[in-house]
Amino acid sequence: MSLVFAGVCSHAPGITGRADLADPVARDGLYDAFDWMRAELEATRPDALVVVAAEHFANFFMNNMPAFAMGMADHYQGPIEDPGWLMIDRFTAPGNRQLSERLIQEVMQTVDIAYAEEWLFDHGIAVPLHFLTPRFDLPVVPVNINCQGPPLTPLHRAWTFGEAVRRAADAVPERIALVGTGGISHWPATPDSGKINEEWDREFLDRWCRNDRDGLLGYDDLTIYADAGQGGFEIRTFLTVSAAAGGAAGTVHFYRPIPIFAVGCTIATYALE
Template sequence: MATAGKVVGAFTASHSPGITGWPERAEPAQRESVESAYQEVARRIAALEPDAVIAVSVEHFTNFHLGNLPAFAIATGESYLGPVTAEMSAFLNVEQHQYPGHAALGRHLYEFALDSDFDPALVEGGLDFDENFCVPFKHLDPGATYPLVPIIVNGVNPPWPTPRRCYDFGRMVRRAVEAQTFAERIVVVGTGGLSHWVGLPESGQVNIDFDHEFIRRFRDGEPERLTAYTQEEIDAAGNGAHEIRTWLVAAGAASVGFDVLAYEPVPAWLTGTAVAAARL
C-alpha cells in the first residue's frame, strides 16, 4: 500500500546575491556564521532523504512583470534553468544549469490549491530562476539532485497577499502533501528577506530591530503574532522585507516554531541575513 506524503523538514534562508556573488565583502565572522548555518541545513536535508523539495520564494521580474504579477504561482515543470542568463550566472557566481523538477507533485499542489479555495497562477513550463533559488541551492544542493516544485509568492510589488494568507497557503501546502502518495518525504524551503531595500537610496541599510522581532515571532511559531504585521510595519524594514512572506508560507507548512541557526546584519550584502530550521 502506498504511503501518504509528509512534510519531514522545513527551512528558511535569505537569498542575497552577495552570499554567493561577493561573500568576501562580509565581515569574516559574519560570513562564517551564515555559511556554517547553510552547511548545517544542507546536512539536515540530506539526512532527511527527501523525495522532493517544495521551494518557496519571490522572483525579481525574471518571469513575471507588472502587467502579470500573481499573488501566488505554482510551477509544474520537469526542469528549470538557472541562473536565467550568463550575466546573472557571473553576477551570482553560480554556474548556469538545469534544476530537476517534480512535475507530478507540482500539478497535484496546483489542483489541491484550487480545491482549497486558493487561486494560484499555473506555470507549466519556462519558469527561470534568479537569485531566489540559485543562491540558497548553491549551498543546499550544489549537485542539483533534489526534484523541485517552485512556488512563487509576490513579495516584490504591492498589492501583496496578506501575512495571514501566506501562512494559510503554507498550511494548505502541508495538507496537499499529505493527500498524495507519489512523493513520500517532502522538505519545504522558503527563501527571502529579511530587512533590506532594493533599488532605493536606503539600499545597504538593515533594520536590526525589525529582524530581531521577526525572529522572536518566528521562533515562537504562534500564528497570530507571526501574521499580525501591517504593511507599514514591514515597509519600515524596506521594500525587500516583504519577502518574509516566503518564510510565512514555510511556517504554515511546518506549523511549529523554528530554530534560527544564524542571523547577521550584513550591509555589504545589503540584507539582514538569516537561516532557520523548523522544529519538526
C-alpha cells in the same frame, strides 16, 4: 507521505556575488550555517524540495501578476542574472511535473494559484539551491508569492497558502521538504542597500520561532515598509513556512546582519512533529 523538513534562509544575491567583499568571519559563518542546513535537509531523505521564494521579475510581471504561482515542469533553468555577477554558473535543476501537478491540484482546493510549465530561476531560488542542493540532484518545485509588485499578496493569504501546501504535502506519498527564502528587514537594490533593522528582525524571528500566528499576521505593509523596507515584504515566504509547519516550534541557527549582503542573513528551521 508528509512534510519532512521546513525551514527558511536568505537568498540575497550578494551572498554569492559579493562574497569577496564581506567580512570573512561573517561570510564563513553563514556558509557554515548553509552547510548545516543542507545536512539537516539531506538527513530527512526528501524526494522533492518545494522552494517558496519571492522572485524579482524573472518570470512574472505586472501585465499578469499572480498572487501565488507554482512550477509544473521536469526541468528549470537559472540563473537569469549574469553568472559573473551572481557567481553562480548557468544550471538546469530537476523538477517533477507529475508531483507538481498533484500538489497544485490539492493546493487549489482552498487557494487560487497560477501554475507555470516554464520557470527561470533568479537569485531568489538560485542562491539557496547553490548551497542546499549544489549537485542539483533533488527535484525542485518552485513557488512564488508576489512580494514585489503592489498590490501585494495579503499576509493572511500567505498563511492560508502555507496551510494548503502542508495539506498537499501530506496528501502525496513522496517525502516533501519545504524551504522559504527571502529577507527580513532590508532595503535591497537601492542606495540604502546595507541598511538593516536588527531589532525588527529579532522581534520577527521571535514570533516566527514561537509560530505565533497572530503576531506574524499582526504586521501590515505600511509599517513593514517604514520599519523593514520594501525588502521586508518578503516575510510572506517565512509566514508560509510557519503555517505549513502547523504550530511547530522553530530555531534560528544563524542570524547576522551582513551589510555587503544587504540583509540580516538567516538560517532557521522548524522541528516538525
